Amino acid sequence: MISSSWVSIGYLISASLFILGLKKLGHPRTAPVGNQLGAMGMLVAVLTTVTDMYLKGGAHWELIISGIIVGSVIGYIMAIKVEMTGMPELVALFNGFGGAASALVALSESWKYIEDGNLILPSGLELEVLMIAAGLSALVGWMTLTGSILAMFKLKGGVEIRGKWFRTPTWGPSWLNYVKIILTLAVLVLIYLSISNPRDQEILFSIIIISSILGIIIVLPIGGADMPVVVSLLNSFSGIAAAFTGFIIGNSVLIVAGSLVGASGLILTFIMCKAMNRTLPDVLFKSFGGSEKETLTRTKVGSDAEEVAMMADGAQKVIIVPGYGMAVSQCQHQVKEFADILQEKFQTEVKYAIHPVAGRMPGHMNVLLAEANVPYDQLIEMDDINPEFPECDMAVVIGANDTCNPAARSNEGPLAGMPIIDADKARTVVIIKRSLSVGYAGVDNDLFYEDKTMMLFGDGKKMMNELNTAIKEL
Amino acid sequence: MTPELLIGSITLFVLSIFLGFELITKVPAMLHTPLMSGANAISGISVVGALIGANVAYEGGETLVSGLLAFLAIVLAMINVIGGFAVTNRMLNMIAGKNKRKGD
Numbered sequence: 293m294i295s296s297s298w299v300s301i302g303y304l305i306s307a308s309l310f311i312l313g314l315k316k317l318g319h320p321r322t323a324p325v326g327n328q329l330g331a332m333g334m335l336v337a338v339l340t341t342v343t344d345m346y347l348k349g350g351a352h353w354e355l356i357i358s359g360i361i362v363g364s365v366i367g368y369i370m371a372i373k374v375e376m377t378g379m380p381e382l383v384a385l386f387n388g389f390g391g392a393a394s395a396l397v398a399l400s401e402s403w404k405y406i407e408d409g410n411l412i413l414p415s416g417l418e419l420e421v422l423m424i425a426a427g428l429s430a431l432v433g434w435m436t437l438t439g440s441i442l443a444m445f446k447l448k449g450g451v452e453i454r455g456k457w458f459r460t461p462t463w464g465p466s467w468l469n470y471v472k473i474i475l476t477l478a479v480l481v482l483i484y485l486s487i488s489n490p491r492d493q494e495i496l497f498s499i500i501i502i503s504s505i506l507g508i509i510i511v512l513p514i515g516g517a518d519m520p521v522v523v524s525l526l527n528s529f530s531g532i533a534a535a536f537t538g539f540i541i542g543n544s545v546l547i548v549a550g551s552l553v554g555a556s557g558l559i560l561t562f563i564m565c566k567a568m569n570r571t572l573p574d575v576l577f578k579s580f581g582g583s584e585k586e587t588l589t590r591t592k593v594g595s596d597a598e599e600v601a602m603m604a605d606g607a608q609k610v611i612i613v614p615g616y617g618m619a620v621s622q623c624q625h626q627v628k629e630f631a632d633i634l635q636e637k638f639q640t641e642v643k644y645a646i647h648p649v650a651g652r653m654p655g656h657m658n659v660l661l662a663e664a665n666v667p668y669d670q671l672i673e674m675d676d677i678n679p680e681f682p683e684c685d686m687a688v689v690i691g692a693n694d695t696c697n698p699a700a701r702s703n704e705g706p707l708a709g710m711p712i713i714d715a716d717k718a719r720t721v722v723i724i725k726r727s728l729s730v731g732y733a734g735v736d737n738d739l740f741y742e743d744k745t746m747m748l749f750g751d752g753k754k755m756m757n758e759l760n761t762a763i764k765e766l
Numbered sequence: 767m768t769p770e771l772l773i774g775s776i777t778l779f780v781l782s783i784f785l786g787f788e789l790i791t792k793v794p795a796m797l798h799t800p801l802m803s804g805a806n807a808i809s810g811i812s813v814v815g816a817l818i819g820a821n822v823a824y825e826g827g828e829t830l831v832s833g834l835l836a837f838l839a840i841v842l843a844m845i846n847v848i849g850g851f852a853v854t855n856r857m858l859n860m861i862a863g864k865n866k867r868k869g870d
Contacts, residue, residue, distance in 0.1 A: 310808050311785065317801045318793045324858045327804050331851040334811065341814045345821050352833075355820050359837045363813075363844020370845070371852035376860070382853055383803045386846045393843035394812040400819045400835035408828040421767045524802050530809040535782075537815045539775055542767050547775055548782045549811040555786025557805055563790070564798055648795030655796035655861060662860035673796075 302340030303545035309333030310549050314556055337545050376663035377622050380653040384444040384523045387530050391436025394533035394550075395503075398429035399496070401540050406491050413490055420487055425539035427483030430496075431476075431503045433533040438507030440526050446511070447519050449620070464513020469577050475506050510576070517616070518575045520653045521564050525572075528557030568649045568710070590736070592728060595746035597755065600722050601762035603746070607685035609641045610634055611677065613715050617691010617725060619651045619660060621752030627690060628664040630756055633763050643670050645677040645687075645713045647695040678714045687718035691725060691752050697737045707735050721745045724755045800857045807850025813843035 310333040316326030342356070367386075374382045401422070405411050414422060442460070445451055450459040479502050486495045514522050531553025538546025565572050604610065612631065618624060634640040644666065650657045658671055672680075681687065689696055696715040700707040715721055716739045723745060730736055739745060748755045767775070793801055816839035819832070 310811075311789065314786075314789050314801075314805060314808070317804045318790055318797065320794060320797060320861075323797055323800060324855070327800070327851060327854045327858060330804055330808050334808070334813075334847050334851070337811060337814050338817070341817050345817070352821055355833060355837050356817055356840065359816070359820065359840030360844055363841040364848045366841070367845035367847065367849030368852055371849040371856065374853065379853065379857065380799065382849070383799065383806060386803075386850050386853070387806045387809075389842040390806060390809045390812065390846040390850075393810065393816060393839045393846060396835050396839035396842065397812055397815040397819050400816075400832045400839065403835060404822075404829045404832040407831055411829070417769060417772065418767050421772055520798070524798075527802050527806045527809065530806065534809050534812040534815075535779060537812050539767075539779075541815050541818055542771055542775065543815060543818070544775070544778055546811055546815050547778045549808055551779050551782035552786040552789070553805045553809040555783040556790045557786075557802070559787055559790040560793065560798065560801060560805070563793055567795055567798075646796075654798035655857070656799065658796050658861050659799075659857060 296344070299340055299344045300544065302336060302343075303543075303548075306333045306337040306340065306545050307548040307552075309336060310552060314552060333549075337549075376659050377619060377624075378448075379659060380520070380523070380656065381444045381447045383653075384440045384447060384519075384526070387523065387527050388437045388440030388444070391433045391440065391526070391530040391533050393433075394530065394537045395430050395433025395437065395500075397537050398426040398433065398540055399500070402426050402490070402496055406493055406496070409491075419490060422540060423487045423490055424483060425536050427479070427486055427499060429533050429536035429540065430499050431479050431483070431506075432529050432536065434500055434503035435507035435510070436526050436529045436533060438504045439511045439529075440507075440523070442508055442511045443519055443523050443526065446514075447523075462513065462515055464509075468509055468513060472506065472509060475502050475509075478502055479506070514575060518568075518570070520649075521561055521568070521570070521572070521575050523653075524557060524561040524564055525576075528554050528561060531555075531557055564649075564654060567654065590728075590741055592741050592745075592747050594749040595722075597748065597758040597762040600746055600748060600759055601766055603720055603722070604634060604640070604686060604763060605638060605766055607634075607638070607640055607720075609643075609680075609684045610686045610688060611643050611645050611681065611684045611715075611718065613645045613647075613687055613689040613692050613696055613713050614657050614661070615647070615650045615690060615692020615695055617752050619656060620691065621754075622660075623690070623753035623756045624660045624664040624666075626753055626756035626760060628661070628666050629760050630688075630763070631666070631670075633760060637763065637766075643672050643677065643680070645674065645715070646671050647674050647692070647713050648711075650692060650695050674711060674713055681714045681717040684718040686720045686722060687715040689715055689721065689723045689725075690756070693725070693730070693737055694735070696739060697735060698739055699735050699737070715739065716742065719744065722748060724748045724750070724752055726751065796861055800854050800861065803850055803854040803857065807847055807854060810843045810847035810850060813840060813847055816840040816843050 313330030316322035535550030631642040696713045700710040820836035
């Protein structure tokens with residue numbers, strides 16, 4: 293792939309824009325600009341490539357232009373149509389497509405030689421680089437595709453087939469870890485074999501199939517609460533796949549952009565693990581399970597909406613603590629309505645306490661509440677809101693558990709050291725939750741059993757509606 | 767790929783990985799998802815490979831399937847690119863609280 297020098301300069305500009313874009317995406321003030329710089333970098337890269345083809349004369353525009361248009365339209369519609377609640381799933385799906393695209397380019401390159409026997413294969417080093425890069429790109433790319441799709445269904449919680457709801461399974465005995473290692477080694481052996489049999493279809497398909505299975509069994513044992521970490525890791529993979537594809541066609545911008553995303557994605561994965569007080573090997577290899585089976589020996593009598601409504605009357609300050617359960621029942625609009633009624637009827641001051649890892653993805657609560665038009669200045673980050681709890685009359689916890697479990701303050705147990713929302717310091721605590729069951733960490737929550745705690749057992753949306761009606765009727 | 771080009775490419779690869787490690791340091795939690803989504807859109811750079819692949823493969827005439835595979839790669843990569851940047855933009859607008867969505 294000989295490219296004239298101006299093409300290299302175009303790719304250099306594009307790579308620089310990606311670097312600046314990624315850098316700026318990490319700071320709240322500059323993030324929107326960062327995203328635009330990234331998009332500009334992509335535009336420069338595509339324009340450079342297309343112009344180069346045009347100048348060289350032999351471009352097949354029908355294939356290229358229609359591909360660009362079809363992909364852009366589908367992508368744009370998906371991005372615009374998606375509900376805010378479905379955003380994490382969409383990111384996972386897009387990520388899978390990115391991995392698949394890299395793997396398909398690799399497949400297309402290898403398939404050329406299978407399809408057209410007259411095409412002369414490169415030899416020596418060139419062939420080795422081609423087959424190794426194509427094999428690794430396929431391994432990482434197909435793995436990213438199947439892993440991301442499974443992660444998407446895990447974020448959704450399940451699939452509906454003919455009106456029946458099937459929960460996405462989480463399954464992974466510890467021997468599965470050995471299977472992962474064996475399959476990875478198998479693919480590496482197949483890649484090695486492919487160097488001496490570059491036109492062998494069976495090797496090619498075996499690599500694709502094993503890589504796809506690998507993606508599934510890597511994600512299968514990981515619980516829903518850890519999905520953000522997994523999606524972030526898969527994002528890193530899709531970058532690496534693009535970089536390997538860059539080696540196949542000897543293209544600098546693919547190598548630079550791909551490895552940038554691969555490395556920064558990995559760092560982001562570590563940052564997210566740290567915020568959840570977990571380590572990456574724990575997330576990936578420690579089998580899930582057991583925790584939910586912990587038997588509960590204590591009981592707590594549930595409260596009802598009328599009782600909570602009466603407590604809310606007269607409260608001067610209410611802090612809402614949203615969690616995973618609010619996202620699942622999608623009751624953010626009811627929560628907003630609750631806050632509005634309190635403000636109008638009793639002139640109550642209402643704020644929201646946002647835990648850094650509440651919900652399915654970091655920032656998930658911000659996005660959900662923004663969708664319900666909750667004013668941005670009412671969403672307060674954990675460290676800023678915690679000092680306010682002692683003077684708060686009522687903390688309303690909606691579907692959150694581990695993020696406000698006082699057990700995290702002790703030095704023992706899986707939650708030890710995790711920063712929490714100090715909801716237990718409020719004068720009254722209302723918890724809306726389906727049951728007393730333990731959270732993801734598998735630790736019983738003392739907060740549920742305190743005298744000042746009122747439990748509203750039920751689905752978030754249903755309970756919020758009942759609560760709103762009860763307050764209106766007061 | 768000549769040995770010189772290969773060494774050059776490996777140099778780029780290694781240096782970019784180091785740069786990527788340094789690029790992301792402290793990121794506030796609310797930006798984790800947009801950052802992931804934006805970086806994900808950048809990984810759609812494989813569209814460049816797909817474009818080149820589609821062009822070269824189709825040229826042979828006898829390599830129709832390869833051309834179609836590359837075409838599919840263009841479509842998927844463009845979904846990743848356009849969808850990724852658009853969705854990141856939407857998220858950032860919401861989180862930043864400006865450009866509040868009206869209607870819709």
